[in-house]
Amino acid sequence: MLPIIDNHAHSLASNFLAAGEADFFSFLSESQHLQFRSEMRHSLNGMLFEKALLQHAGVDNLSAYLAYRQQLGLASVSRLFADVCIKAVLLDYGFGHDLLSLDDFALAAGVKVFGILRLESLFEELLRQYDQPGTLESALERHLAESGCVALKTICAYRGGLSLLSQLTEENSQPETEVDEDESFQECRRTVLNSGRIEGRGYYLRLLALAFRLASRRGLPVQVHSGLGDDDALLQDANPLQAQSLFRRNNINGEPLPAFVLLHCYPFHKEAAYLSSIYEKVYFDLSLVNFLSAPSFSSIFQEALALAPYRKMLTGTDGHSQPESFWWAAGSTRQALASLYRCCKEDGLPISSEAIEKVERSIFYDNALRLYNLDLPPLPET
Numbered sequence: 432m433l434p435i436i437d438n439h440a441h442s443l444a445s446n447f448l449a450a451g452e453a454d455f456f457s458f459l460s461e462s463q464h465l466q467f468r469s470e471m472r473h474s475l476n477g478m479l480f481e482k483a484l485l486q487h488a489g490v491d492n493l494s495a496y497l498a499y500r501q502q503l504g505l506a507s508v509s510r511l512f513a514d515v516c517i518k519a520v521l522l523d524y525g526f527g528h529d530l531l532s533l534d535d536f537a538l539a540a541g542v543k544v545f546g547i548l549r550l551e552s553l554f555e556e557l558l559r560q561y562d563q564p565g566t567l568e569s570a571l572e573r574h575l576a577e578s579g580c581v582a583l584k585t586i587c588a589y590r591g592g593l594s595l596l597s598q599l600t601e602e603n604s605q606p607e608t609e610v611d612e613d614e615s616f617q618e619c620r621r622t623v624l625n626s627g628r629i630e631g632r633g634y635y636l637r638l639l640a641l642a643f644r645l646a647s648r649r650g651l652p653v654q655v656h657s658g659l660g661d662d663d664a665l666l667q668d669a670n671p672l673q674a675q676s677l678f679r680r681n682n683i684n685g686e687p688l689p690a691f692v693l694l695h696c697y698p699f700h701k702e703a704a705y706l707s708s709i710y711e712k713v714y715f716d717l718s719l720v721n722f723l724s725a726p727s728f729s730s731i732f733q734e735a736l737a738l739a740p741y742r743k744m745l746t747g748t749d750g751h752s753q754p755e756s757f758w759w760a761a762g763s764t765r766q767a768l769a770s771l772y773r774c775c776k777e778d779g780l781p782i783s784s785e786a787i788e789k790v791e792r793s794i795f796y797d798n799a800l801r802l803y804n805l806d807l808p809p810l811p812e813t
């Protein structure tokens with residue numbers, strides 16, 4: 432089985448083994464209404480997931496499964512990861528609380544872990560800490576140099592929408608006067624001190640532009656939350672087309688853009704595939720939807736792959752909370768690749784199994800290895 436590099440996920444809840452029948456299925460929904468989430472057990476995705484999981488563990492019902500994994504403890508995690516052959520995971524460590532540390536995650540899952548630095552969490556922390564833009568910006572630069580992360584991530588879709596990225600090109604190409612700059616810095620700082628969140632335009636855009644320039648100089652890709660997610664953002668504001676002006680301009684204040692990885696993308700996976708087919712710096716993954724909508728994932732995957740170069744598509748799970756989210760996401764991605772070969776054959780398309788394997792090696796492993804410059808061995812030649 433070809434190994435997978437999971438290019439985007441989150442750590443597990445430190446008490447994940449305590450999940451009972453009532454909340455075990457909650458990772459199958461992004462709803463903010465916690466009680467409602469369990470309703471996902473009664474969905475096509477939920478039913479198929481439950482059946483496959485019980486079969487994998489060789490038990491008859493969910494309570495037997497939960498008892499089985501409690502008995503195994505942390506070893507239940509590495510079993511799931513080994514079953515779908517996930518070898519390495521890039522973890523966004525800037526969100527959530529009561530999670531396993533990166534080291535504990537690596538140990539439990541039996542995988543190599545790399546960090547993804549979530550920009551907005553860092554911006555918010557720095558704005559609380561520093562009261563002058565100059566010192567804050569030096570601290571940001573230092574932090575990026577010392578963090579050891581392999582990618583940055585922006586959740587600007589949750590902080591005003593992806594259209595912010597298009598505004599970036601216009602607002603930040605104009606040199607601001609010192610007075611204006613200080614005013615927008617102080618306003619941004621007040622917002623963070625009051626609400627805890629960075630939001631809107633002004634100084635936030637300046638920080639994004641600076642972070643992107645630093646990413647470009649350091650060769651770090653920038654992951655961009657897009658498409659489905661929780662209700663904190665309107666879905667229409669997370670359409671990656673809203674960031675197109677940035678991609679087509681191809682530079683930021685005269686410096687080259689970093690590589691961007693559009694995350695999740697669904698239901699805008701065709702838009703993401705299109706962007707990746709016309710802009711050199713745009714990559715994407717289909718994480719999250721691969722475990723939220725596993726029954727339709729093969730067709731979503733094929734729609735994206737029909738348009739995008741396969742060297743631009745990455746494998747991600749967006750796994751979080753429960754280890755089964757990684758297992759279900761990676762399993763449905765393997766399924767999508769397997770059905771690709773079958774569908775091509777059925778449609779009379781002259782594609783060889785060797786050609787499909789090339790696509791698979793690229794999407795599962797080689798693209799992430801190359802893009803994030805990961806310290807991992809290359810796949811053996813076939």
Ligand SMILES: [Zn+2]
Nearest residue numbers: 440441523749
């Ligand atoms: Zn995520």
